[in-house]
Amino acid sequence: MHIHPLEKRWAAISLLLVGTLGGLIVYTAVAMSIHPPSNVEAIDSTRLHLTPEFSEENLGVKREKDGTVVARVVMARFMVVPHEITVPAGVPIVLRVATPDVVHGLHVAGTNIGTQVVPGYVSQVRTTIDFASVARIGVRNADGSVTVPLFCNEFCGLGHQSMWGRVIVTPK
Ligand SMILES: [Cu+2]
Numbered sequence: 001m002h003i004h005p006l007e008k009r010w011a012a013i014s015l016l017l018v019g020t021l022g023g024l025i026v027y028t029a030v031a032m033s034i035h036p037p038s039n040v041e042a043i044d045s046t047r048l049h050l051t052p053e054f055s056e057e058n059l060g061v062k063r064e065k066d067g068t069v070v071a072r073v074v075m076a077r078f079m080v081v082p083h084e085i086t087v088p089a090g091v092p093i094v095l096r097v098a099t100p101d102v103v104h105g106l107h108v109a110g111t112n113i114g115t116q117v118v119p120g121y122v123s124q125v126r127t128t129i130d131f132a133s134v135a136r137i138g139v140r141n142a143d144g145s146v147t148v149p150l151f152c153n154e155f156c157g158l159g160h161q162s163m164w165g166r167v168i169v170t171p172k
Pocket residue numbers: 076103104105152153154155156160163
């Protein structure tokens with residue numbers, strides 16, 4: 001069977017492209033710990049403030065009975081509640097986020113924390129923050145901790161640009 005040389009070249013280019021993209025997925029998953037969020041948990045977004053977990057007094061960072069650090073955040077148009085959270089570096093933390101209105105995106109600079117926040121679901125991210133990574137881009141505080149921004153990275157309306165908060169990362 002005769003295959004035109006030009007066709008062979010394009011076949012090679014497209015195979016190379018597929019191989020490169022596949023390799024990138026493996027590289028980011030293994031070397032940078034970037035995985036798609038896999039938590040599927042439904043919640044009634046219209047009654048978010050009435051649920052025991054996402055009521056205003058339960059938001060923020062808490063240490064659970066089993067020792068894990070859990071941060072609960074509500075992303076709403078156009079604010080992040082609470083505006084500031086303090087989490088330790090070097091220990092496993094769980095971030096649980098919900099929204100009462102539209103789809104938002106959560107990203108914490110200098111970390112691998114990034115998830116969509118979809119109404120009707122609880123988004124959950126399990127991670128361990130690397131202090132050196134946040135120290136490289138964050139603002140260093142007098143007590144040795146580092147502040148990095150947390151922001152909405154999914155356009156959610158006319159006040160989207162004011163949807164941000166602070167994450168204070170304390171060294172281990
Ligand atoms: Cu938003």
